[in-house]
Amino acid sequence: xxFGVVAETSPLEHRVPLSPYGVEELTARGHTVTVxxxxxxxxxxxxxxxxxxxxxIAFSTDExxxxxxxxxxxxxxxxxxxxxxREGQVFASYVELPFIPRQTLQxxxxxxxxxxxxxxxxxxxxxxxxxxxxxxxxxxxxxxxAARYLETYEGGRGKLIMGAPGVAPCNVAIVGAGLVGxxxxxxxxxxxxxxxxxxxxHAQLERLERTRQGHLATLSAGPGNISRVCIGSDVxxxxxxxxxxxxxxxxxxxxxxxxxxxxxxxxxxxxxxGAAETSRPTDVLNPTYIVDNIxxxxxxxxxxxxxxxxxxxxxxxxAPYLLKFADHTxxxxxAEHREFDTGLVCVNGKMRRKxxxxxxxx
Numbered sequence: 001x002x003f004g005v006v007a008e009t010s011p012l013e014h015r016v017p018l019s020p021y022g023v024e025e026l027t028a029r030g031h032t033v034t035v036x037x038x039x040x041x042x043x044x045x046x047x048x049x050x051x052x053x054x055x056x057i058a059f060s061t062d063e064x065x066x067x068x069x070x071x072x073x074x075x076x077x078x079x080x081x082x083x084x085x086r087e088g089q090v091f092a093s094y095v096e097l098p099f100i101p102r103q104t105l106q107x108x109x110x111x112x113x114x115x116x117x118x119x120x121x122x123x124x125x126x127x128x129x130x131x132x133x134x135x136x137x138x139x140x141x142x143x144x145x146a147a148r149y150l151e152t153y154e155g156g157r158g159k160l161i162m163g164a165p166g167v168a169p170c171n172v173a174i175v176g177a178g179l180v181g182x183x184x185x186x187x188x189x190x191x192x193x194x195x196x197x198x199x200x201x202h203a204q205l206e207r208l209e210r211t212r213q214g215h216l217a218t219l220s221a222g223p224g225n226i227s228r229v230c231i232g233s234d235v236x237x238x239x240x241x242x243x244x245x246x247x248x249x250x251x252x253x254x255x256x257x258x259x260x261x262x263x264x265x266x267x268x269x270x271x272x273x274g275a276a277e278t279s280r281p282t283d284v285l286n287p288t289y290i291v292d293n294i295x296x297x298x299x300x301x302x303x304x305x306x307x308x309x310x311x312x313x314x315x316x317x318x319a320p321y322l323l324k325f326a327d328h329t330x331x332x333x334x335a336e337h338r339e340f341d342t343g344l345v346c347v348n349g350k351m352r353r354k355x356x357x358x359x360x361x362x
Contacts (some may be wrong), residue, residue, distance in 0.1 A: 001034040001326035004058070004068025005050075007039040010075060012283050014042035014307035015314070017093070019116075020053040022315030027054030036064035042324035043307045070116075070322070071246055078236035079104055081330055088348060089331065092116040094323075096271065098245045098355040105351065114330055118318070120353065122214055129339070130321070131241075132179055133313035134353040138302040139183025139239075145193055146172065146235045149264050149288060149297055156295055157236055157262045162192030169193050173229035175221060175275065176239035176252060177204035180268050184237055189214030201347055221250070230255045238267045238275035245355045251276035256292040263294055270298040273358050287298045 003026060005018050013069040016039055018026075023033045033055045037047060047057050058064035065071065065360035066128075076095045077085065085091070095117035108115060118130035128135075130304055143161065150170065152158035169192045174181045177199035188195050190213055198221040199205055203217040219225040230236060230251070238258070240247045247269045256278060269275035278291045282298045284305060289296050303310040325333055325340065333340035345353040 003070045004071045005035040005039050007036045015074050015311045016040045016043050019312045019315040020049040022319045023055045025319040034058050043311045046108040079107040082107045087112040090114040094119050098358045109349040115346040116343050117345045121339040132305040135179035139180045142184035143187045170234040173233040174236040174237040181239035231258050236263045238269045240269045240275045247272040249277045253277045256294045260291045266297045
């Protein structure tokens with residue numbers, strides 16, 4: 001099979017879904033990989049790096065797009081880009097379907113292309129294998145982000161996460177005990193923070209209790225407990241993931257009025273519309289804003305802050321699935337593998353998965 005890595009057009013997206021090492025895995029099995037010139041440069045992978053691992057470099061955009069059977073990129077194609085594609089081509093990316101405008105979906109249908117949404121791929125154990133590496137990276141970044149935006153000159157409360165002699169550490173509440181929330185909890189405990197994790201899944205809370213590495217409390221994520229942790233938290237991390245693609249608003253505008261001045265909300269759930277009523281998408285150039293004297297950090301793609309690490313982590317997880325996909329037609333892949341049945345949200349222009357459109361994101 002012929003795979004193609006095409007360059008990102010967004011100036012804020014530096015990741016690439018297939019690193020040179022991922023290319024090496026595919027070419028070693030006899031597959032062809034074409035990489036658009038400069039596609040990996042923002043993640044510090046040169047064209048020469050790709051060539052050494054067996055890739056061919058496409059020196060024009062048209063060449064990069066038209067020949068491969070499967071195109072790879074972090075972000076889905078735009079309307080003009082669908083005009084470069086041919087009927088039956090597969091585009092694999094993090095589609096984030098609720099944010100795709102209706103006119104773009106209509107263009108996909110008209111072009112009769114297929115979309116493999118990497119974040120939708122679910123395995124037989126009900127896990128998201130292509131979302132997992134980004135979730136873990138995001139969780140590990142949470143302490144860095146919290147430490148920065150608690151600083152006085154970033155507009156925060158002016159507090160140190162681990163405290164100081166004679167000064168208590170910060171209180172951090174995390175709503176959601178999935179991969180992002182549990183990873184963040186582990187990192188923050190090691191830094192000395194007082195961490196409270198809330199979730200409806202008691203098994204997840206039990207697992208966290210067994211891996212306790214510091215001061216950790218667990219609570220059910222009922223409205224009363226959420227209200228109580230808002231009052232005393234220096235940092236509130238929202239790490240809810242919904243199988244429907246759109247998460248519930250568990251933090252209401254009224255909650256902000258009970259929180260301490262200049263405390264910090266980090267809404268990782270912004271990728272699914274946000275878990276706070278006051279959340280709106282931000283980017284790495286303008287990551288925060290203030291509502292009711294509460295700092296909001298709502299960057300939509302946190303893992304993009306470490307583009308090289310994220311690229312290599314995704315490539316490591318993705319390559320085995322590309323090898324598996326190469327052995328099947330699209331129809332066979334859907335019939336035989338749950339990952340492709342859930343991930344192929346559009347086949348030859350026909351949508352297989354639908355969400356209500358959420359405005360406010362490019």
